Amino acid sequence: MTNLNKLSMDQVRNSLKKGEFSAVELAKSYIQAMEKNRDLNAFITETSEIALKQAEESDKRIKAGNAGLMEGMPIAIKDLFCTKGVRTTASSKILENFIPEYESTVTSNLFSQGAVMLGKVACDEFAMGSTTLTSFFGTVKSPWKDQKGEYTVPGGSSGGSSTAVSGFMAIGATGTDTGGSIRQPASFTGLVGAKPTYGRCSRWGTIAFASSLDQAGPMTRTVRDSAIMLEAMAGYDQKDSTSANRDVPCFENAIGKSVKGMRIGIPKEYRVDGLNEEISKEWDRIAQILKDAGAELVDISLATTKYAGPVYYIIAPAEASANLSRYDGVRFGFRADGPFDNLDDMYLKTRSQGFGDEVQRRILMGTYVLSSGFYDAYFTKAQKVRRLIAEDFKQAFEKVDAILTPSSPSSAYTIGKEPKDPLEMYLSDIFTIPASMAGLPAMNVPTNLDSNGLPLGMQLISKHFDENTMFSLASVIEEAVDFQLNPNGLKE
Ligand code: GLN
Numbered sequence: 001m002t003n004l005n006k007l008s009m010d011q012v013r014n015s016l017k018k019g020e021f022s023a024v025e026l027a028k029s030y031i032q033a034m035e036k037n038r039d040l041n042a043f044i045t046e047t048s049e050i051a052l053k054q055a056e057e058s059d060k061r062i063k064a065g066n067a068g069l070m071e072g073m074p075i076a077i078k079d080l081f082c083t084k085g086v087r088t089t090a091s092s093k094i095l096e097n098f099i100p101e102y103e104s105t106v107t108s109n110l111f112s113q114g115a116v117m118l119g120k121v122a123c124d125e126f127a128m129g130s131t132t133l134t135s136f137f138g139t140v141k142s143p144w145k146d147q148k149g150e151y152t153v154p155g156g157s158s159g160g161s162s163t164a165v166s167g168f169m170a171i172g173a174t175g176t177d178t179g180g181s182i183r184q185p186a187s188f189t190g191l192v193g194a195k196p197t198y199g200r201c202s203r204w205g206t207i208a209f210a211s212s213l214d215q216a217g218p219m220t221r222t223v224r225d226s227a228i229m230l231e232a233m234a235g236y237d238q239k240d241s242t243s244a245n246r247d248v249p250c251f252e253n254a255i256g257k258s259v260k261g262m263r264i265g266i267p268k269e270y271r272v273d274g275l276n277e278e279i280s281k282e283w284d285r286i287a288q289i290l291k292d293a294g295a296e297l298v299d300i301s302l303a304t305t306k307y308a309g310p311v312y313y314i315i316a317p318a319e320a321s322a323n324l325s326r327y328d329g330v331r332f333g334f335r336a337d338g339p340f341d342n343l344d345d346m347y348l349k350t351r352s353q354g355f356g357d358e359v360q361r362r363i364l365m366g367t368y369v370l371s372s373g374f375y376d377a378y379f380t381k382a383q384k385v386r387r388l389i390a391e392d393f394k395q396a397f398e399k400v401d402a403i404l405t406p407s408s409p410s411s412a413y414t415i416g417k418e419p420k421d422p423l424e425m426y427l428s429d430i431f432t433i434p435a436s437m438a439g440l441p442a443m444n445v446p447t448n449l450d451s452n453g454l455p456l457g458m459q460l461i462s463k464h465f466d467e468n469t470m471f472s473l474a475s476v477i478e479e480a481v482d483f484q485l486n487p488n489g490l491k492e
Contacts, residue, residue, distance in 0.1 A: 083117070144487045153188065158193075183459060184236060185219070192222060194441070329349075406459060
């Protein structure tokens, strides 16, 4: 069998069971693809030896009839998840040489279900960004080139994950999503990216950005793979105080279920001024697909949508400024070279040299909005508006079962042509941030290519802990659009 790295998880599961190939052979095929495409720079740390060892164990368990949900599946891990004994950097110089002594709950869940780790993949530094251009370890290229033959960005912050999976260098990857970092890179690279309900996946051992928003999720090539991988990642964890003590359903059961009679909300506020014509048309086309499948389209209003971005850019930096205060040159990783005048001087030099520009900008914004003179005017007010955003969704979900919107106001930027003004870049998150604010499950489904030959994707949002509705709808869309993941910038 050739091209083992093109198969989906359910195909792999069947073939491994029948003995058509081994987990070791599968891992080798992915390692080869990873090594051939090193120029895309998705991986910060490759762990081929670990992968082969884990795959051997998988083969033993398959023979013994003890296969887990992710048995033998070669995956990439966003470099934000702590992996015991394996360098974990958050794509930052300040953690360049950090080797955790513990395993994150999400990766530990995946490994105990048989997943195989190919390596750690890049992201925007501390997951702050939408391009992966802020990684300390260099530019990551998406395997999708634009029509002029130039490489595009893989989105962000989970851009190493999206490059690895869309480039067939991993069957799936973990991502984290604080304001869109799973959904937007999935949309840029033609992948399925699911952010579950806040609390579904434990945050323990995942390097924190904004703790009230951070949520892990899977990035895969198919909707079914997304369901399989999420089930393996999710689950209650005592070590995370906001972990949801709820049973994890079989998400795979939702695939292919009829969506007849489901009510789908189309929020008018997402039809923003200047929304790209192609994306607007694509949104209508996908809504019609759901209608043809028996769903009912309902016009809804989410009036607070326009406040979600500004509120996010107060709350997320505020939480980040507190979370990142631990990187002080004493406890973890990098310390600037001395001599120092005093302790403050050591902190100052370490943090100025250890953090990149965007991270420093966020720490400054966060510290500002939390300072005593401005706390009420910014932080308290933002928390109140956040509540209103959640209320808006709650009311909408009295009328509808799910909401359909575009995932991003544009397709991928050509490298070098991305917005240079940070504020303009922040505005690109407008479609993903609202669901994050409300802690709702949301996912990207790839649907088409635009006139530049680049992937477009739509976002489905469902009720708290009702990921299955979004998976059912996503599988209907997937089947109807027959999207071909065929990036033009790969070495095979
Ligand atoms: N792009 C958003 C930001 O820069 C979201 C990042 C994320 O979800 N981690 O903050």
